[in-house]
């Protein structure tokens with residue numbers, strides 16, 4: 001089944017800026033400059049690399065961007081996950097059997113008014129509905145949890161991808177999510193091909209207008225999610241089936257109690 005509604009995932013509310021990037025004099029990796037500093041250290045080769053005066057004096061350096069790259073990335077990854085993810089459904093026959101048991105028990109327990117034909121039939125219907133509704137609700141809730149987990153996993157998969165320039169495939173400094181210091185989303189000029197790139201952690205695409213950004217983020221996220229087998233989880237886990245069984249058992253127990261009380 002396709003996702004019905006997106007899980008509650010919000011942008012981190014980080015401020016995106018025009019960043020700087022300098023080529024490491026040792027390993028040639030592109031190092032990102034998030035603040036106005038004279039030099040930065042390359043984590044890969046442990047070398048101090050000077051930040052050129054021209055970059056720091058540029059009026060655009062560290063200027064705020066008028067869009068939210070975090071939100072755009074989350075939107076793209078969520079949509080790409082939705083297109084690929086099929087959350088497992090509860091087996092219908094299992095739910096129907098439980099509902100049928102509930103109906104039989106209720107028909108036996110609670111013949112409405114006198115023990116007429118219609119009394120038994122309406123108790124049967126009541127038992128069926130009273131069992132199926134909570135079971136269906138639980139099944140839906142479990143399914144939403146699968147969807148949420150899939151999107152969280154997809155976000156990590158895409159945002160932690162090894163970063164490189166999509167044009168010149170030059171390595172761009174990889175900062176693990178949650179790395180110390182600023183790790184802001186933003187745009188910067190690739191030291192290799194001089195194109196303007198947009199970076200949201202490991203997700204790096206060519207910068208452009210809103211429509212171009214949306215297309216590029218979607219295509220990059222889609223490429224990174226291609227072939228991820230966990231997106232195609234067909235069966236509900238045993239644990240979740242057990243949850244459904246417990247809900248069913250609780251309902252049947254309740255009807256049995258009514259039966260005892262009525263006698």
Ligand SMILES: [Zn+2]
Nearest residue numbers: 024027042045
């Ligand atoms: Zn280096």
Ligand SMILES: [Zn+2]
Nearest residue numbers: 165168190193
């Ligand atoms: Zn490049």
